[in-house]
Amino acid sequence: MLNWDHIFATRSSRMRASEIRELLKLLDRPDIISFAGGIPDPELFPDAEFKAAYAEIFGGPAVSAALQYSVSEGYRPLREWLAKQMAALGIPATVDNIFITSGSQQALDYLGKLFLSPKDTALVTWPTYLGALQAFNAYEPAYDQLNPGGNRTPEAYRQQAAEAGGRVKFAYLSADFANPTGETVDRAGRERVLDLAEELDVAVIEDAAYQSLRYDGEAIPPILALEIARKGDINSARTIYCGSFSKTLAPGLRVGWVCASEAVIRKLVLMKQAADLHSSTINQMAICTVAERGFDEQVAKIHKVYKHRRSAMLAALERYMPADVTWTKPEGGMFVWVTLPKGTDGAALLAKSIQTAKVAFVPGRAFFADGSGENTLRLSFSCANDKMIEEGIRRLGDLIRGEVAEAA
Template structure:
């Protein structure tokens, strides 16, 4: 007799699914493929010299590397948490040390938030579309999703009201240059959402992974800062997820979550059970690097990614056939394309890879209800401008042939 593994798995395992993006990354490793699929930073822009100096400093310090190679507290390396508190205060949110938890990337924070709030059948409000990684993090806890449509200012308020009337546990939102559609939630819409959620007793989870990558327009206060302002300086409704993956490097897996002390302290217990703490030496190195170069390095990223965004928008304007529309993001890493009704992004992807050596992510992956079949996400961050233009030319050539 052998073990029948499927019969032993917990029911929540059925909510787990592979990331379309991760699977695509396996498929499109060939150098001839122009990939607009992975929303990843350009490795040519990683601050490798600063990281090298920081690791060297650890191993050549007078006290030796012992502390950096040792276990540390689950909350995170204290100097890094102090830096995060100062950073958040510079953005308008007064966060205390015991309201910050360093996580293994902000993805771990999303998993902890799912575990903290969601029981089988609980309602969770998300935008339509939303970040695929959030759906992956939340779905194993067996929620029922309430999807909220968006316009160019963010979630549509009438639909927010309808969702809140059903009393979801939280509203998850990427307010700055959203992954996947690049939309930024306007100031008025942010304030209205916070006020409505506070009145309904519904938490807001703000995923701020792209907030520093603004190329045009005026900066808008984060939702956690607006929440703190209306609550006398400290957040009461918004839980904020931050990350160094897009501004520094993803491989160190250093992110954070901050907000109401009661929620964060529960997540500390989850951290203790999950992995004890995020890598000590990676936290030490990250603190050294962000203390030294953060603002200057972010300016460098903005300059490079702005050129790539502009190249993609120009190419779409030059080559896209009639009936195709797209967003014009002020920052981030993504342009969202909408094809004529009845089009199928998955079928287009198959042809694009085979016939044009171009890849992207079909938009249905970003909808909790798997709608949006006529949409695509194009990431511009990792390719140089000339390669972006060539890839868009090829893709639009297929669209012009009625490939959808």
């Protein structure tokens, strides 16, 4: 068999299979209770609304445009609707500040390509979204820990980046109900990130995939909104807001967006022209139709269901987890982050859980750029009903209790 390794680019050595994608295969096993997939519940998709939207497109004069090549920036009516949504979040924007992507994952890939030269440093939280690490890894960066609540000096970041052979290029974070922890960065932490970015003269990539999924507490302005309040104009801002319809309307249509300075948008448009020309026009048109007619109602529907499941999971964790296990208490999103006693290996626990307890989750190590976090795991409640949550957390608690006792 041909050995391709010496032909592949060096960046290919940093490409790794997603542990989460592999775990999603377990969703097809009826004997497994899965808290692994961080995916929306398909029962909540607005399928009737999409059926009507596509029927209208195919039944009218818009079908020709829907099936034709289109502009790389994205479908203008959708960008106009998104500009209004951004304004409601405190982000005054025009269509020229909005760029449509094939899901927010494509935005992360493009931004990695745009900013990272080999050996440059990306600041990410510990832990962080696994998909971001996968997107950035192809551009051969170094990583350093971003801690919005910390007091590390800009000079310390500069020095470590120089030792790695490059310079800091951006700070990446999910400020609302982050994947994987479910945690939210408070306003003071967001302001500190902006201060750090100003000192380092770097971009801020704000991953807002879960921003719409708040169930409790007071909303906090997006980082981009806070920066615009400081500077008065989005085109003077260094924050790049990445949004998605995957968690609210439908992930399979692969429609996301970037809201940023026109200078950044222009570069992203050039990248898209070279990569895939434009996102699916017909899917953008359908998303726009469904969003215009009932986005708020759809969000309210999923809020009710996910809030209940979040609360059910937190209550089950209280009932069944050993005293030395801790977890986050998210105000929104899809995830609860569990920290096990020191010395417990989440990956080994998963292997045993699949065989005995028949419960799936995601071991936490994959979310750490430095490979730490072995005693952590991520639980998703979005696709789990009350019975699954009660039984699955009970089994998992029994398994962890047995592992802790055995280690002692």
